[in-house]
Amino acid sequence: MTTSNKKNPYRGMFLTWLVLTIAGVIVSIYAPSRLMPRSMSDNMHLTVLTMIVFSVAAAPVAAGIYAFAIHALRHWTHKGEAVPAAGPVVRENAVVVTTWLLVSTLLTVFLLIWGLGALAVDNGSSSKNPLVVDVTGQQWVWSFSYPGTHVQSNELYLPVGREVEFRVTSDDITHGFWIANMGVQVDANAGTWTTIHTTPNQLGTFDIRCTQFCGLNHAFMVTQGHVVTAQQFTTWLDSQPQRA
C-alpha cells in the first residue's frame, strides 16, 4: 500500500471507488424489483425499470463521494494536538470545475431524456376503448362503480390485459387513490374528476391504499382489488346486485 502510494497516491481511492461502484450497480439491478410490491401492470414495470436505470447511473457518483471521504479520512487527516500547518493553496481550478459541471450536466440530461420518455409512455393511452371505472373516495372507504352496468362495489375487479381508465373523485375531502402493485396514483378531489390509465398484465390480488392524509382513519382506508380473466370479470359483474 505504502509503495503503491508512492507510485500513485490516488490508487487506493480509485480502488475503493471501483469496489463501491460495482457493489452499487449489483444492488441497483437486483434490489428494486425485490423490494417493491409485485408488478402487475405495464406502468409498474416501467417504474421498476426506471428505478434500476437511475440507481445504476447514481452508483458511481455516490461511490465517488464515499471513496473520497474514506481516502480523506485515511490519508489527509492531521495527527497530533498541535495546530496543523497550512495545506496547499488551491483557490481555483477551472479545469476541474468545468469538468465537474460538464459531467453533472450530462448525467442530468440523460436522466431528463429517460424521464421524459418514460413519462410519455407512462401517461400514454394505448387502447381505443378502455374499461372505465369510476372511483369514489370517502372518509374512509373506497367504492368503485362500472358506468353503464349499475354495479357498485367496495372491491375492485379488473380484466387482465385490457386498459383501464380510472375516473377518480371524492365525496368529502382529498384522498389519494393508489394501487401499490400498478405504479399508478392520483388524488381524489371533491367536485373534480382526475383520471389515470393502466393496463393490468398479471392475474392476482392487489392492495389499494390512500396516500393523501385524510384524517382520523387514514391508515385504515384500504381495500383490495383483483385482476381476473375477461370472462371471470363478466361473470362477476353479472353476479353483483344491480343498482337503480
Next chain:
Amino acid sequence: MSIDTHSAHDAHGASEGGHHEAPEVVDGRQRMGIWLFIGGDIITMSALLFTYLYLRGVNTGGHWRSMVGYIGHSYSYYQNATNLPAPSLVHVSTLSAGLNWSVSAIVVVSAAIIWAAERGLRASKNAKSYSTLAAVATIVTVLAIIFSIVQLRHIPQIYVAVNDSQTMSYTAYDSAMMVIIGSGILHLFILAFLGLGLTIRSARGVINGDKWYQARLVRMFWVWVAISAVIGSLVTTTIH
C-alpha cells in the same frame, strides 16, 4: 484576514461606538430596508392575485361566481348518482369590483398628498404645513378604511344545502375579493399609523426641513400601497 489598524481612524465615527453615523448613512440603510419590505409585499400581492386568478381558472363545478343549481354534495357530479336532495336556491354573487376603484382612488389621492407634502417640506423647509398635509393624508386613509369595510359588508352571503342542512358559504369569487380587500385594509391601517406618526413628529419638529429622511421613507411605502391598490382593482375588474 489582514487588518490595518493605523488607517482605522479615518473610518468616521468609529471611535465613538458607531452611534454618531451621518444621517444620510442611516437613511441609506433604512431605504434599503423599506425596499426589501416592499419586495416582500410585492410577493404577497402577487400571491393574492395568484389566488384570484387560480380560483377563476379552476372554477370548480362552475361555482366561481354562482352557486345556482348547486346540489348538496359532490356526489351529484357523479353520473349514475341516485336520490340526491333537491337543489337549493342560491343566487349569483352581485359583488362588483367597482368599489375597489373608489378605494384605490382614495388611496392614490392620499399618496399624492403625502408626496406633495414631502416635496414641499424639502423645498420650503416648512414643517408646519407638512404636518397639516400629513394629517389630511391620514384622514383620507381612514376614509379609505371605512370604504373598504363598507365594501366587505356588501359581499352577499350565500346559503347552500349540504345534506339537508343549510350552511352559509361565499363563492370562490367573493372569497378571493375578501382576502384582497382584507389585505388592503391591513395596509391602510399601517399607513394611518405612519401618517399619524409623521403628523405628530413634524408638529414636534422631529421631522423638519433638514431632517426629512423619514418623510421619504414613509412616502416610498405609501406610494407602493397606492400602486398595489390600483393593480388589484385592474385585475379584479378586467378578469371576473
Next chain:
Amino acid sequence: MTTTLEHTTTDAAPLGGGLARRQNMATALVGGVLFAWLFWFLAHHFLDASSRNYSDLVSVSLTIGWIIGFWLGIGALNAPARWMMGRDNTHADDMYLAGQNQGKARYWKYCTDHKVVGVQYIIMTMVLLGAGGILAMAIRTELIVPGNHFVDQQVYNGFIAVHGLLMILALIVAVAGPWGNFVVPIMCGARDMAFPRLNALSLWTLVGAAGLLLTTLAVGSLSMGWVVLEPIANQAGVGMDFFAMAVVVFTVSTTVAGVNTICTVLTMRTKGMTLARLPIFVWGAIIAAALGLYAFPYFALVEAQTIMDRTFNTSFFVASGGGTGWLQANLFWLMGHPEVYVILLPAVAALFEIASVMARKPVFSYRTAIAGMTGLAGLSILVWAHHMFTTGWAPTLGGPFMLTTELISIPTGLFFLVLIGTLWRGNIWMKLPTIWMFGFIANFIIAGVTGIYLSDIPIDNQLHGTMFVTAHFHYVFVGSVLFGAVAALAFWYPKVTGRFLNEFQGRIAFWLAFIGVQVTFLSMFLSGLRGMPRRYSSYALIFEHTNFITTVGAYMIMAGMLVLLGAVITSWNKGEPAGPNPWHANSLEWMVPTPPPLENFTVLPVITEDPYNYGEELVRS
C-alpha cells in the same frame, strides 16, 4: 485588538420611565395570557354563540390577543409608540436596550445586542428541536407495532402535524438564527445588525409563535398534517386556528429577520470588506434570507385563507363554493420548496467555512460556491409543482417541472465539488466540527440521490405519499441540515462561551446520531418501497419489521441528541477554555475578544484581503 469598549454612559435617563426597564420574558407571558383572556372574554360575550364558526372565531381572537399582549409585555411596541409620539430613543436608551451592564438578565429581555439575540436563538432552537424530538419519539413509539396501543389515531394525527411544523421552524432558525445573528455582523466588521430592534422583534415574535404552536397540542384535534392540507383542515378542531395563527406570526419573524440580515451585510460592512472578501457563510446567510423573503408571504397567505375558510365561510378550498384544495397545494409549495433551501443553504455555507478552517486551505473556488448557492435559490422557486405530481392538477405541466427539478442536481453537485476541493490534500484537523461535517457529506449524497428518484414522475407515481418520501426529506433535514447545524454549533461554541464543546461527548453523540440516522431512515426507505403510505397511525403486518427497526434507530438518534444537549449545557461553564481564536482562523469574528464586547470593535478594522489566506503570506496586526 483585545481591548473592550468602556462606556461612560452607563446610567443615563431610563427608557420611558422605570416600567420599560423591567420588561422581560415574564412580563411578556403575563401580558400574553392577560390579553388572550381579554380577547377571549370579549369574543366569548359579543359573538353569536349559535354561529357554526363561533368556536373558531373565539380561538382566533384569543390567539391575536396572545400575540399583541406578548409584544406589549416584552416591550416590542415601545419603540413604535415612541416614534409616533416623536420621542425617539436617546443613545442611552439604545445602550440600555442593548443590554449594557445587565449581566445575565439581558438574555431574558427584549435585547438588541446581536450577540444576545444569537444566544437566545441557540436556546430557542434547542427548545423547538427538543419539543419536536419528543413528538418524534412519541410517533415512533406508536408505530413500533401495528395497531393503536400507545395513543389513538386522533392524538397521533396531532403529533405528526405539530412535530412537522416544530421541526421546520427549528431548522429554519437552527443555523441562520444563532450564527446569522452572532457571527455575521462581526464577520462584516459591523458593530451590530442594521436594525437592532427589528432583530429583537424577530426573536421574540418567534417565541410568541412557538408558544401558540405548543398550546395547539393541548387544544388538540389537528388532523391535517403540518402542511395544513385542504380541504381537510376545515374538519380539524379549534387547535387548527392556533396552528395557522402560529404560522402567520412566524412569517412576520422570518421576514423581519431576512430584511435585517440583508441590510446588515449590504450596508454595514467595514472599510475594505468588499463582497468578494466576505466569508462564504455570510453569502449563504444573505442568499437564504433573500429566498425566505420570497417564500414566506405565500405561507402567511395560505394560512390566512385557511383561517378565513374556518371563520368567515369563504370557499378558497371548499369545492361546494367553487374552491379547490389545489390552491392550498400551490400556495403552500410555492413557499414549501424554497423553504427547504432557506433551511439548507446556511448549513452548507457554514460547512464551507468549517472545511476551509479545518483543512487549513482556502475555500475551493469561492465563486463556484456562490454560484451554486445562488443557482439553487433561483431554481428552487421554479420547482414547487413536483410536490403535486400526483394531485391530478395540470398533468401537462409534469414535464416542465420534472425538468426544473432535475436541474437542481447541478448546483447541488457544486456543493460537493467545493467541499471536496477544499478538503483535498489538506491537513484536516479532526475536531468536532470536522467529524459532523463528514457525517453531513455521507448523508447528503443519499438525500440527493433519493431526491432524483422522486423528481421522476413514473417513479413518483409509485412512491409519492409513501414513507420513501418521508425518509428522503428526513435524510435532508436530520441527516444533512441537523449535522451541519451541530458542526456550526461546535465550531462557533468557543466564540460564544470561551470554552470548547466537550470533544469526547461530542464524538459519542456523533456516532449515536450517525448510526441512528442510517438505521432509522434506511429502514424507512424499505417501508416506503414495500408500499407503506405516510402519516399512518397503524399499518399492515407486512410492514412490521422495517417499522420496528426504524423505531430502534430513532431512539438511538434521541440518545445522541441527549448526549449533545448534556455536552452543550455542561461545557458552557466547565468546558476546556478556548481563548479568542481556538481554530486559528482568519475571519473577523475570531479577531475580537471572547466573548465579544458590546459593539464588537473598539476601532472598526480595515480589510485588505479575504479570510482564506492559509499558507499565503500572513500580515497580522
Next chain:
Amino acid sequence: MNKSKSLGVALASVLLGGGALALAGFALASATPHQSALNCVPSQSSPNTCTLTLSTFPDSLAGVHGKGGGPHPDWVSYSNDNLVVPANTTVNVTIDQYDSGGSLNNSFFDQVMGTVGGTATIDGKVVTSVDPTNVGHTFTLRGIPGSGKNIFVSVPLPADSNTKQVTIGEGQYTTPVVVQFSFKTGSKGVYEWNCEFPCGGSREGQFGEAMSTYGYMSGTLTVN
C-alpha cells in the same frame, strides 16, 4: 474534563433525558382516553359464535363518555368504540339505533354488505338494502390484517321514527330501531369500523367533529 468524567456526564444525560421521556410517555399513554374494550360474549348454544350488542345515540349522554356526556354531550355517538372478538368466529351483532336520519352522501351505503347471507334483520324484517334518504347511521367495518384477505362489512341503520320515550343513562330517547346481522372474522389483526352516514360537523362531507374524533362514531375491532 477528563474522559471518564465526560463519559459519566454523557451517560447521565442519556439516562436523565431518556427517563424523563419515558415518564412523559407513560403519563401520556395513561392520560389519553382509552375506553374499556367490549368483549364479544360467547354463545352457549353454538360453537365459534359470539354476540356483540351496540347502540347509536343522537348525543353522548348514554354512551361511555362520562358524567353529563363528557366534553361534547351534543355529539352523536356509538355506545362503545373498541370491540374485541376471537378469530375465525361468527359474530352476531345487535345494534339499537336511537337516532333520526337523512340522506346518505353516497347511496352505496344503503346496501347490506359483507354479512352472512348478505342480509340484515331490521325490526324483524330481513332486508338487503334500505331507503338511502332515511338512514340514521351505518356500521362499516374494514381493514387488511397484512397479507390476508380484505374484510368489509357495511350495514345501514335506518332512522328511528318511533315515538315511545325511553331513558338510558342521562339521555331521553325514543324506542330504537333494532338491526341484527352477523359476520365471520378472519385472521388476527386490528380492523377499524365507523359510521359512513355524514353526521358530523364541517363543510365538506359533514365528516368533522363526532365523525373525526376518536370514540364517537368510530372505533377499532381487535381480532385475537
